[in-house]
Amino acid sequence: MTGFDATAVRVVACDIFGTTVDWRTGVAGQVAAVAAEHGVDLDGGVFADDWRDRYLPSMRRVNDGLRDWAYLDTLHRESLDALLGDRGLADAFDGAARDRLVRVWHRLPAWPDAADGLARLRRRHVVAALSNGGFALMTHLIKAAGLPFDCVLSAELARAYKPAPEAYLTAARLLDVAPSQILMVACHTWDIDGARAAGLATAFLERPLEKGPAREADRASATTSDLTVTGFPQLADVLGC
């Protein structure tokens, strides 16, 4: 953590899925409820894991130019369709049910420390959501979770997904700051690596339960970041907010 200058931070940019909200608990519970309505027996947590496993590969195909830009709802729908097919559930959910399932990602519970910590960070910084989720998805999610962000940013505005540098640099351009004046907060090594490569400052926020109890979450020790914290209040402490 040597050499990090907290006074240079003007924008705190926060990853959302995993870092700010507990996607797995939210997706698992809502999927299980929709499945029960349709008389389908499935484990919501395992389904959430399998769906999320298709997340990074689906975005990589966009970033690698193998397909045109598509926002996250579209990628979620395609990966849902594939997942249901693989599980022999293609006939269990019609189009309307699948639309509902895609929308579960629009309504997820915040980690308990998030709202208070973000409110403290806002006192001295512009606090932005910077997610691979689409702009509408992010707006719905943040509104429903009551999270006090100053603005919503999305990979959709760059038409490139994190960890592509354009996703981070578009945020810097829109907020009219140098990349080094943004502190990216994330619980995934690939996001920290992408932000650092784009010239942002980085804070690894450890979320040990981000992938549920059976899988190991990313750890700060697996990458290099300017800061390592265990929650948003601790980040506010470190930044003197």
Added chain:
Amino acid sequence: MTGFDATAVRVVACDIFGTTVDWRTGVAGQVAAVAAEHGVDLDGGVFADDWRDRYLPSMRRVNDGLRDWAYLDTLHRESLDALLGDRGLADAFDGAARDRLVRVWHRLPAWPDAADGLARLRRRHVVAALSNGGFALMTHLIKAAGLPFDCVLSAELARAYKPAPEAYLTAARLLDVAPSQILMVACHTWDIDGARAAGLATAFLERPLEKGPAREADRASATTSDLTVTGFPQLADVLGC
């Protein structure tokens, strides 16, 4: 107002300069303060009027393709430079002072009814700022004024200024709604006309003092809108929020 269906509204998009914040009072006061510091005698209100008079023409040159995209801070700086030259004040303000003057547009007082009315509208709708101000400017302004928007949208995201249809249609695309599901709230006829032409629903919010006591503000009777209101709380009443 016949034929307007309030239940179809999913997004309330609000113009900012004039509609939500009192740009003239804010610019006049801050300009007068900077001028006094520099020993320059000027009427802040008249200066604000003259500066604002260059606003629409500067954006029109972008929309007409006479110049490349430039965000509002850049247009404000250019029009400031021209204005100071015309007034024989070119030597009175150096670059740093001009930077400060451009930034006065980032910090303007909200109209007294705005925060409460927006908070009510948020209960049932996504409430977005939709301004010709740049994304950073809008984020700073909304943060400083404590206005409870769900998200910030800016002409900068479309690289086209209102009243160009792209500015409104980009908002609809990013929020994943049909243009007709957005209610545009504005105090200027040109903004209402642009929104209506792009297929949005419209609410003319009358701000009689928007251009100060000596100039006549735009009036709802000069255009056609779905709704006419005199403040955000009345709009919340009409929409049942």
